Amino acid sequence: EPEVTQTPSHQVTQMGQEVILRCVPISNHLYFYWYRQILGQKVEFLVSFYNNEISEKSEIFDDQFSVERPDGSNFTLKIRSTKLEDSAMYFCASSEVAATYGYTFGSGTRLTVV
Amino acid sequence: AQSVTQLDSQVPVFEEAPVELRCNYSSSVSVYLFWYVQYPNQGLQLLLKYLSGSTLVKGINGFEAEFNKSQTSFHLRKPSVHISDTAEYFCAVGSASGTYKYIFGTGTRLKVLA
Numbered sequence: 001e002p003e004v005t006q007t008p009s010h011q012v013t014q015m016g017q018e019v020i021l022r023c024v025p026i027s028n029h030l031y032f033y034w035y036r037q038i039l040g041q042k043v044e045f046l047v048s049f050y051n052n053e054i055s056e057k058s059e060i061f062d063d064q065f066s067v068e069r070p071d072g073s074n075f076t077l078k079i080r081s082t083k084l085e086d087s088a089m090y091f092c093a094s095s096e097v098a099a100t101y102g103y104t105f106g107s108g109t110r111l112t113v114v
Numbered sequence: 115a116q117s118v119t120q121l122d123s124q125v126p127v128f129e130e131a132p133v134e135l136r137c138n139y140s141s142s143v144s145v146y147l148f149w150y151v152q153y154p155n156q157g158l159q160l161l162l163k164y165l166s167g168s169t170l171v172k173g174i175n176g177f178e179a180e181f182n183k184s185q186t187s188f189h190l191r192k193p194s195v196h197i198s199d200t201a202e203y204f205c206a207v208g209s210a211s212g213t214y215k216y217i218f219g220t221g222t223r224l225k226v227l228a
Contacts, residue, residue, distance in 0.1 A: 048214035056214045107157035
């Protein structure tokens, strides 16, 4: 069964450093998403991406965050200057059509900011 | 605005007993409803979804859920659980108004006891 692949599975970074979280969505999917889950809290929407542009973003997704699809297969989330409160599990997801039919999620990247 | 409430943070149940995990939502527009399961150290896997039509939907692993519009609920049920069903279960709502994001509940940890 096709999978969404995320790398790395765990990343530790120092406060103020830039991090890039990588995702390979399912190949025929057109819609891409990032969510995050702070430990013990709910899964929160960050951003959706379609046709090489952001289609929707949450208030969490401020100027510190950016997304990119650099080569037609990867989908990345960059955090420019990490804060302690960015520590969370970050999930990438993709869907073939719009979100109505359910996403396929990756297994997540646990980001720890120290 | 939409919201999702999962009333039970933890549900312990003995193996082969039935279980119901509760989910209530609020929305001013038509919704799509989903249940996701998260096994330890894994991503979110789609269990089932309600888009339209029959209010009783069946998913993977013997789970089913019933959409009740008047009670704004989408409770998840399984008639006989197994140890392997131990996981975190998330209810999520998507909007038919064109937004791409899902709103997730806080999750219910199902612990199946031998």
